[in-house]
Amino acid sequence: MIIDTLLSHFGVTSNRAKATAYGTITLLTLLLVWIMSTSMFQLIEPRVLPSPSTVVSKYIQIITEPFSGLTLDGHIYESVRRWGWGVFFAMIIGIPVGVMFAWVPWFRTLTYPIFELLHFIPPFAYIPLAVLWFGASTATQAMVVFVAAFPAFVINSELGVSQVDKIYVDAARVFGAKRFATLRRVVIPAAAPSIFQGLRIAISNGWMALVGAELVVGKVGLGFMISQGQENASVSTIFVGLITIGVLGAVIDNIIQRSERWILPWRRNVTVNNG
Amino acid sequence: MIATTEQLQPGHGKNAKLQLRNITKQFGNGEQAVVAVDDCSLDIHEGEFVVVVGPSGCGKSTLMTVAAGLEEPTAGDVLLDGIPAGPPGPRRSVVFQKFALFPSETVQQNIKFGLQMTGVPADEQERRLAEQLKVMGLEQFRKAYPSELSGGMQQRVAIARALVMQPETLLMDEPFGALDAQTRTILQEQVQRLHREQNYTVMFITHSVEEAVYLGDRVIVMTKRPGKIKKEIQLPRDVVWKTGDIEQAAEHKDFIEARREIWALVREEIVAG
Amino acid sequence: MLRSASINRFLLGIGAVGVWIVLWWWLTRPTGPVPSLYFPSPDAVWTKFVRMWTRPYIGSTLLEHIFSSLYIVLSGWTLGALVGIPLGIVMAWWPKVKWIVFPVFQLIRPVPPLAWIPLTILWLGIGDAARMSVVFIAALVPWLMNSMLAVYSIDKVLIDAGRTLGANDRQILTRIVCRTALPTLVAAARMALGSAWSTLVAAEILAATAGLGYVTVNASQLLDTDILVVAMLTIGLLGIAMTACIQMTQRFLAPWSVRQAPTS
Numbered sequence: 001m002i003i004d005t006l007l008s009h010f011g012v013t014s015n016r017a018k019a020t021a022y023g024t025i026t027l028l029t030l031l032l033v034w035i036m037s038t039s040m041f042q043l044i045e046p047r048v049l050p051s052p053s054t055v056v057s058k059y060i061q062i063i064t065e066p067f068s069g070l071t072l073d074g075h076i077y078e079s080v081r082r083w084g085w086g087v088f089f090a091m092i093i094g095i096p097v098g099v100m101f102a103w104v105p106w107f108r109t110l111t112y113p114i115f116e117l118l119h120f121i122p123p124f125a126y127i128p129l130a131v132l133w134f135g136a137s138t139a140t141q142a143m144v145v146f147v148a149a150f151p152a153f154v155i156n157s158e159l160g161v162s163q164v165d166k167i168y169v170d171a172a173r174v175f176g177a178k179r180f181a182t183l184r185r186v187v188i189p190a191a192a193p194s195i196f197q198g199l200r201i202a203i204s205n206g207w208m209a210l211v212g213a214e215l216v217v218g219k220v221g222l223g224f225m226i227s228q229g230q231e232n233a234s235v236s237t238i239f240v241g242l243i244t245i246g247v248l249g250a251v252i253d254n255i256i257q258r259s260e261r262w263i264l265p266w267r268r269n270v271t272v273n274n275g
Numbered sequence: 276m277i278a279t280t281e282q283l284q285p286g287h288g289k290n291a292k293l294q295l296r297n298i299t300k301q302f303g304n305g306e307q308a309v310v311a312v313d314d315c316s317l318d319i320h321e322g323e324f325v326v327v328v329g330p331s332g333c334g335k336s337t338l339m340t341v342a343a344g345l346e347e348p349t350a351g352d353v354l355l356d357g358i359p360a361g362p363p364g365p366r367r368s369v370v371f372q373k374f375a376l377f378p379s380e381t382v383q384q385n386i387k388f389g390l391q392m393t394g395v396p397a398d399e400q401e402r403r404l405a406e407q408l409k410v411m412g413l414e415q416f417r418k419a420y421p422s423e424l425s426g427g428m429q430q431r432v433a434i435a436r437a438l439v440m441q442p443e444t445l446l447m448d449e450p451f452g453a454l455d456a457q458t459r460t461i462l463q464e465q466v467q468r469l470h471r472e473q474n475y476t477v478m479f480i481t482h483s484v485e486e487a488v489y490l491g492d493r494v495i496v497m498t499k500r501p502g503k504i505k506k507e508i509q510l511p512r513d514v515v516w517k518t519g520d521i522e523q524a525a526e527h528k529d530f531i532e533a534r535r536e537i538w539a540l541v542r543e544e545i546v547a548g
Numbered sequence: 549m550l551r552s553a554s555i556n557r558f559l560l561g562i563g564a565v566g567v568w569i570v571l572w573w574w575l576t577r578p579t580g581p582v583p584s585l586y587f588p589s590p591d592a593v594w595t596k597f598v599r600m601w602t603r604p605y606i607g608s609t610l611l612e613h614i615f616s617s618l619y620i621v622l623s624g625w626t627l628g629a630l631v632g633i634p635l636g637i638v639m640a641w642w643p644k645v646k647w648i649v650f651p652v653f654q655l656i657r658p659v660p661p662l663a664w665i666p667l668t669i670l671w672l673g674i675g676d677a678a679r680m681s682v683v684f685i686a687a688l689v690p691w692l693m694n695s696m697l698a699v700y701s702i703d704k705v706l707i708d709a710g711r712t713l714g715a716n717d718r719q720i721l722t723r724i725v726c727r728t729a730l731p732t733l734v735a736a737a738r739m740a741l742g743s744a745w746s747t748l749v750a751a752e753i754l755a756a757t758a759g760l761g762y763v764t765v766n767a768s769q770l771l772d773t774d775i776l777v778v779a780m781l782t783i784g785l786l787g788i789a790m791t792a793c794i795q796m797t798q799r800f801l802a803p804w805s806v807r808q809a810p811t812s
Contacts, residue, residue, distance in 0.1 A: 120784040124662070
């Protein structure tokens with residue numbers, strides 16, 4: 001096709017390079033369409049879709065002037081803070097619970113059914129309950145984040161522990177390890193990649209839940225910003241909120257992904273050669 | 276030159292170190308029950324290198340797992356120095372076929388594992404660790420993770436981990452099965468040498484008849500499943516062929532004859548399927 | 549014992565839940581540590597549950613609220629499938645399409661579906677359409693991603709086998725690709741439903757006049773904790789019911805792929 005020949009002209013031949021090129025071209029085209037339909041030819045009402053320049057100026061506005069009491073970094077801080085608390089508690093309770101599900105059979109028999117049942121109630125359904133208990137405070141949002149992040153920790157921790165090759169447990173027994181020492185030194189490190197995966201999922205679920213919770217209730221934060229944008233019929237504010245949420249979410253996931261090499265150093269070279 | 280149990284040399288007249296008495300192991304119940312080991316009895320004396328061979332699936336690995344205490348026998352006892360052996364522990368150190376090195380720990384952490392679990396003082400731990408690293412040629416890999424090592428190196432670490440415990444008995448479950456032929460040859464020679472120098476009491480499982488003849492003082496041949504002991508073959512201990520590597524040994528007349536005899540026994544069992 | 553293992557597990561599960569219900573009752577008993585304002589007792593929940601079948605709460609009976617929620621969630625979920633599955637398959641099959649569509653998709657993905665509600669309300673007003681579009685977005689992501697994954701995970705050997713037997717592109721697509729992709733699609737159905745259901749509840753909290761989410765927020769404001777809990781439990785039970793339906797469909801459509809639940 002035409003685009004292909006054009007690209008190979010510039011030395012873009014490999015599939016990966018082509019994918020990036022196509023992607024960039026598409027995004028630029030969309031950007032162009034956006035600009036043309038709003039600022040240039042004014043095909044769409046600013047009320048429905050603001051021009052890019054409006055969004056940018058809104059960004060600048062929120063960064064410099066306080067919006068409902070806080071500038072943009074203030075709102076970001078508030079959102080991240082609540083999310084952080086929720087994920088923290090989900091982690092320190094969820095991981096042990098998940099590990100125990102796999103390690104202590106009677107505990108699983110007793111507690112798993114209730115966990116499964118509660119799992120089916122979406123985190124957002126807890127918002128009214130949290131509001132009833134805590135009012136419109138940080139605890140409300142943190143609780144919703146907790147509910148959203150908790151299952152991922154439990155499920156992935158259980159999975160990790162239950163999938164540890166029995167031979168490691170055997171080896172630990174042979175060399176004199178008691179039950180708890182086996183768990184601590186052998187089983188949990190072996191389950192760590194799975195637990196880490198749970199962390200990634202929990203973090204992302206928690207972030208989603210946080211935004212939703214802030215939409216519904218609260219006076220600060222990115223979600224609140226979006227709902228305010230709706231109330232003030234300021235689409236540009238909404239856009240600022242959405243873009244920031246999206247970017248932050250991607251950044252956080254990226255950080256977590258990169259930190260895996262640091263937290264689990266023995267996974268550097270996972271393919272085992274034989275002989 | 277090749278003696279059978281009837282013509283036992285009095286060399287190991289001591290009491291048995293490790294005794295397996297009438298071991299039967301059954302998996303599953305009722306119709307789907309599988310009897311892996313059927314009424315096997317085996318005495319391993321101190322300093323003896325006993326090798327168990329047999330066709331695939333004959334239950335030799337299961338026999339070792341029971342001997343190590345990792346599985347409870349359906350019937351029979353495992354005795355260590357005449358007393359019921361109980362749960363697994365460093366007195367019956369194990370080298371596994373799949374290495375079983377703890378992936379999240381370095382080589383030295385792996386080797387020191389048993390020492391830490393049994394409360395050996397720190398300076399003694401270091402001393403023994405240094406010794407093993409030297410003997411197994413692992414000094415430059417002290418801080419490496421298992422995933423960074425080749426199969427042969429990993430198994431060396433596994434052997435070091437077992438030997439560092441100065442075990443009363445050493446159980447090895449087809450330890451070279453997952454390695455390539457060259458590494459296998461080198462490690463066989465090393466194990467042979469270690470045994471001659473340190474006089475370990477060893478129960479060694481393999482499907483390779485050559486390996487059995489090369490390494491063993493006594494070779495136990497098992498039947499196909501359900502595994503019983505078919506025959507015990509005593510091999511002379513301090514023979515010329517055991518000082519070289521397996522390639523050199525394989526040229527020796529007595530080696531060839533022993534191998535032929537044992538292989539015929541094993542083949543009978545394979546074909547009888 | 550003649551009972552099979554899975555029935556035993558089920559009974560044990562019921563028993564375990566029973567233990568927790570007893571604990572619940574004990575904590576919320578009249579002289580207990582938890583006041584009924586904060587959490588109702590089991591009998592209060594049951595009473596209210598029964599009453600809501602016949603007596604309308606904020607204009608509709610429980611059944612009517614259920615239908616209202618189900619209507620929106622199933623429409624959005626179905627729309628997500630109708631768009632997501634073909635688009636995903638096409639994207640996986642023709643790399644050029646993927647290179648064009650995927651970057652846009654990646655930009656939109658990190659934004660939680662619910663965050664689109666204020667925008668949709670501004671554009672479409674507070675009606676069914678706003679909620680349905682948000683549910684649609686929530687369902688679209690799993691449908692699309694899993695459809696792509698399903699196509700990718702098809703062993704190329706099967707396609708080669710089809711080619712040597714004379715099948716053309718379209719036949720390969722329908723008979724080999726779609727069939728082998730079925731289990732992944734069912735997984736997609738489950739995930740999309742979970743996402744859609746979750747988003748719907750929140751959307752109803754924000755912008756509805758009927759439906760279970762709306763009931764919760766109303767009950768919360770009026771401090772009717774027992775009704776709140778009834779609604780929450782109903783939401784959960786409906787989630788279980790819908791997931792069970794999907795699993796039954798999987799057993800019917802792709803029996804070779806049904807896995808046993810992990811043993812406890």
